[in-house]
Amino acid sequence: MANVTVLGAGAWGTAFGQVLADAGNDVTMWAIEPEIVEAIEKTHTNPVRLPSVKQLPANMTATGDRAAAVRGADVVVVAIAAQHAREALVEFKDLIPETALIVSLMKGIEQSTGKRMDQVVCEALGLEDERFLAVSGPNLSKQVAAREPAATVVGCTNIENAYEVAKLCTTKYFRAFVTSDVIGLEMCGSLKNVVALAVGMSHGAGYGENTAAMIETRGLAEIAAVGEAAGAMPETFRGLAGVGDLIATCGSPLSRNYTFGYNLGKGLSVEEATKESNGVAEGVATASAVVALGEQYHVPTPLALAMTRVLNDGISCAEMLGEMFPEGVTEE
Numbered sequence: 001m002a003n004v005t006v007l008g009a010g011a012w013g014t015a016f017g018q019v020l021a022d023a024g025n026d027v028t029m030w031a032i033e034p035e036i037v038e039a040i041e042k043t044h045t046n047p048v049r050l051p052s053v054k055q056l057p058a059n060m061t062a063t064g065d066r067a068a069a070v071r072g073a074d075v076v077v078v079a080i081a082a083q084h085a086r087e088a089l090v091e092f093k094d095l096i097p098e099t100a101l102i103v104s105l106m107k108g109i110e111q112s113t114g115k116r117m118d119q120v121v122c123e124a125l126g127l128e129d130e131r132f133l134a135v136s137g138p139n140l141s142k143q144v145a146a147r148e149p150a151a152t153v154v155g156c157t158n159i160e161n162a163y164e165v166a167k168l169c170t171t172k173y174f175r176a177f178v179t180s181d182v183i184g185l186e187m188c189g190s191l192k193n194v195v196a197l198a199v200g201m202s203h204g205a206g207y208g209e210n211t212a213a214m215i216e217t218r219g220l221a222e223i224a225a226v227g228e229a230a231g232a233m234p235e236t237f238r239g240l241a242g243v244g245d246l247i248a249t250c251g252s253p254l255s256r257n258y259t260f261g262y263n264l265g266k267g268l269s270v271e272e273a274t275k276e277s278n279g280v281a282e283g284v285a286t287a288s289a290v291v292a293l294g295e296q297y298h299v300p301t302p303l304a305l306a307m308t309r310v311l312n313d314g315i316s317c318a319e320m321l322g323e324m325f326p327e328g329v330t331e332e
């Protein structure tokens with residue numbers, strides 16, 4: 001077992017930290033919020049981000065000191081809101097041991113650069129590809145935190161490193177598969193959040209399962225087209241991180257993206273939906289990045305484009321569907 005540091009004690013950082021602790025690792029949580037550090041240290045709870053857990057494991061500690069957090073770490077897990085990852089990670093660049101593996105849980109594309117989190121993390125930390133791992137799958141944090149059976153995918157260009165981290169996060173209730181398709185995991189995790197916004201919006205507007213299935217299916221095709229153009233393996237989109245995460249995220253009010261979209265569908269403005277959101281809805285910033293990636297790779301992204309029209313211009317759900325599925329017959 002290993003010394004693992006988790007940067008970011010949000011809902012998923014904390015729940016995944018619990019998985020790692022349950023697997024027998026010594027887990028140190030680092031958080032920017034002193035209130036969260038104190039709660040984990042003193043009461044073994046995270047009432048701000050993961051209130052459903054009444055007692056975090058004894059082998060999980062917390063600190064707000066960057067150097068102390070990563071000192072002696074074998075593995076550093078990054079679970080920071082994607083748009084803030086770069087600025088947060090540069091502060092750790094000279095502190096993380098040179099041998100440590102870096103694992104990203106994040107599901108987003110950096111809006112200002114159009115870069116995936118593997119690119120952002122490697123740039124911010126000056127990391128070679130082989131030390132970077134992505135973890136992605138149908139992993140709603142509250143359900144994993146309740147130790148309900150679930151599975152994920154660990155990806156690394158060096159498959160031996162993927163096996164190593166997969167073993168570190170395997171418990172009786174949490175299984176990990178491995179892949180070398182890091183780009184596929186990044187694209188699946190990030191782009192499905194945009195689809196979840198659209199599906200949530202359709203439910204919020206009162207539409208049922210047929211509409212949801214239509215958006216999800218075309219959404220999966222869009223994710224796969226952009227992902228493959230970026231270099232991902234086609235089979236990844238059929239797996240846990242692809243269709244699996246799409247099912248979980250688009251089907252659950254526990255998803256912040258789904259709920260954000262649901263609130264838009266009910267008539268809330270983007271500002272109102274942001275206020276209502278309990279944690280980051282990554283799809284909001286990622287939608288325009290997906291459109292830019294589509295333009296870069298010459299791949300149509302009607303779903304992401306329609307979602308940006310909702311977010312920027314306030315078009316209705318019916319109008320969004322009209323833009324996503326224009327009149328006329330085309331091949332599936």
Ligand SMILES: NC(=O)C1=CN([C@@H]2O[C@H](COP(=O)(O)OP(=O)(O)OC[C@H]3O[C@@H](n4cnc5c(N)ncnc54)[C@H](OP(=O)(O)O)[C@@H]3O)[C@@H](O)[C@H]2O)C=CC1
Binds near residue numbers: 036141
């Ligand atoms: N929740 C889930 O079910 C899953 C989430 N993910 C992905 O994991 C990532 C994290 O999600 P989650 O933990 O749920 O999100 P939360 O919104 O619960 O937490 C976000 C975390 O980012 C931190 N953060 C934001 N800005 C900064 C900054 N400038 N410096 C340092 N820390 C910062 C927050 O700190 P603070 O609390 O102090 O604001 C918080 O710890 C996201 O990319 C998400 O898509 C992946 C799988 C499942």
Ligand SMILES: O=C(CO)COP(=O)(O)O
Binds near residue numbers: 140248281282
């Ligand atoms: O990625 C997730 C489940 O796999 C969580 O989705 P949200 O970020 O929308 O809550």
